[in-house]
Amino acid sequence: MHDVGYVAAGYAVTMAMLAAYRWHLAVRTRRARRYVSTVSGQARTERR
Amino acid sequence: MRYVYRALTLIGGHRAQRVMGVATLAGLTATVVIGLLVVPPDAAQGDVQRLMYVHVPAAWVAFMSFGVVFIASAAYLKTGRVQWDRVAAASAEIGVLFCALTIVLGSLWGRPVWGTWWTWDPRLTTTAVLLLIYVGYLSLRKVADSPTRRARWSAVLGVIGFVDVPIVHMSVVWWRSLHQEATVLRPGAPTIAGSMLATLLLAFVAFSLAYGYLMAVRMRVGRLEDRSALPVSSLSTPRARRPQPAETPATVASAGNA
Numbered sequence: 001m002h003d004v005g006y007v008a009a010g011y012a013v014t015m016a017m018l019a020a021y022r023w024h025l026a027v028r029t030r031r032a033r034r035y036v037s038t039v040s041g042q043a044r045t046e047r048r
Numbered sequence: 049m050r051y052v053y054r055a056l057t058l059i060g061g062h063r064a065q066r067v068m069g070v071a072t073l074a075g076l077t078a079t080v081v082i083g084l085l086v087v088p089p090d091a092a093q094g095d096v097q098r099l100m101y102v103h104v105p106a107a108w109v110a111f112m113s114f115g116v117v118f119i120a121s122a123a124y125l126k127t128g129r130v131q132w133d134r135v136a137a138a139s140a141e142i143g144v145l146f147c148a149l150t151i152v153l154g155s156l157w158g159r160p161v162w163g164t165w166w167t168w169d170p171r172l173t174t175t176a177v178l179l180l181i182y183v184g185y186l187s188l189r190k191v192a193d194s195p196t197r198r199a200r201w202s203a204v205l206g207v208i209g210f211v212d213v214p215i216v217h218m219s220v221v222w223w224r225s226l227h228q229e230a231t232v233l234r235p236g237a238p239t240i241a242g243s244m245l246a247t248l249l250l251a252f253v254a255f256s257l258a259y260g261y262l263m264a265v266r267m268r269v270g271r272l273e274d275r276s277a278l279p280v281s282s283l284s285t286p287r288a289r290r291p292q293p294a295e296t297p298a299t300v301a302s303a304g305n306a
Contacts, residue, residue, distance in 0.1 A: 003096040003160050010099045010156045011080055014106070017149050018076075018258060021142075025265050032272035039276075 065268075068261040075254030079105075079247070087247045096160050101247055103153040105255035106146045107175075111213050112259060113143030114182065121206030124199060133199035134274070136206050138266040140185050142259060147179045162226055170219040171227035178216055181209040195277075 083101035090097035116139040124132035154172065155165045166172065185205050192198030220229045231240045238245055 003094055006096055006156045006160055007084070007098045010102055010153050011084065013152055013156070014102045014149060015076070015080075017145060018262075021145050021262065022265070025262070025269055028269045029265075029272060032269065032276045035276040036272060 065261065065264045068257060068264065072254065072257040072261045075250070075257050079251045079254045082247050082250065087243050090244075093161060096157060099153055099157040100244075101251045103150060103157060104248060105251040106153060107150040108252060109255045109259045110143050110146040110150055110178075111217070112256070113139045113146060114178070114210055114213050116263075117143060117182075117185075117206045118210035121203035124203040125207070130195075130199065130274075133203065134267060134270045136203065137186075137189060138263055138270055140182050140202075140206065141266060142262050144179065144182045144186060145262075146255075146259075147175065147182065151175060151179065167226060169226045170223040171216065171225050174212060174216040174219045178209075178212045181205075181212055185209060 079101055083098050087098075087101075089095045117136045120132045120136035120139065123129070124136065151172075154175075158167070159165050185202055188205060189198055189202050192201055217230075219225060220227050231238055240248070
């Protein structure tokens with residue numbers, strides 16, 4: 001029963017790290033897109 | 049090389065990316081459900097062996113990522129095309145994520161089985177060195193002052209750093225190690241039960257899809273960040289004025305004459 005805690009922690013860490021990295025990429029995409037559209041004064045040319 | 053890059057660009061398309069995201073989510077869900085609930089526990093280690101279905105694929109993806117860094121770095125050094133540098137940077141970042149995950153999962157597995165979170169075993173030590181090499185690679189990309197120099201330096205490190213990957217793989221053969229030897233990628237038949245092997249292969253596919261999906265998203269981020277690093281003057285160049293829908297060719301012509 002004690003081992004199940006390690007297994008649950010392992011699976012939770014895996015999913016959390018993947019989700020956190022995907023979220024981090026979404027934040028970077030938004031920031032870069034906002035910068036480019038502000039500086040160039042163009043409408044967003046790339047879709048989300 | 050040109051065709052490889054074109055294939056990567058196709059994978060980066062919006063529709064392909066969305067399909068890959070859904071497939072990744074489905075694959076990871078199936079891995080979690082089957083790995084935790086369906087496949088039987090190991091006879092010797094019990095339930096804790098279920099960590100294999102995330103630990104081993106994470107290591108596989110880390111190796112694959114660093115392999116892509118190696119290929120893209122060599123391609124950059126040969127061709128000088130910035131796209132290859134972008135591929136290498138994206139893959140290194142994802143490789144570091146999966147390499148760190150491999151170490152964390154190995155630590156969680158080692159505590160109940162070996163009785164310790166960490167030991168200076170050859171496999172663990174060479175994996176930690178591998179992580180440090182690619183953390184160094186990402187740090188190097190931050191300190192270089194010009195994009196060309198950054199690309200060249202990191203390409204050299206991307207080629208040299210890959211040397212550690214076969215060392216990590218062979219460490220359990222070359223040196224005495226607590227870590228078990230390879231059970232799937234070994235000469236002869238895999239020494240693992242059929243249902244466990246099938247679940248492990250499913251996890252390999254799911255993690256590889258996750259790599260492909262993250263790579264596609266990261267490549268898009270790389271393109272945008274490269275654009276935002278350009279001088280402001282090159283971004284704000286006005287486009288040629290297009291005729292508005294209300295304007296007929298005649299009105300445009302008369303406006304031009306005036």
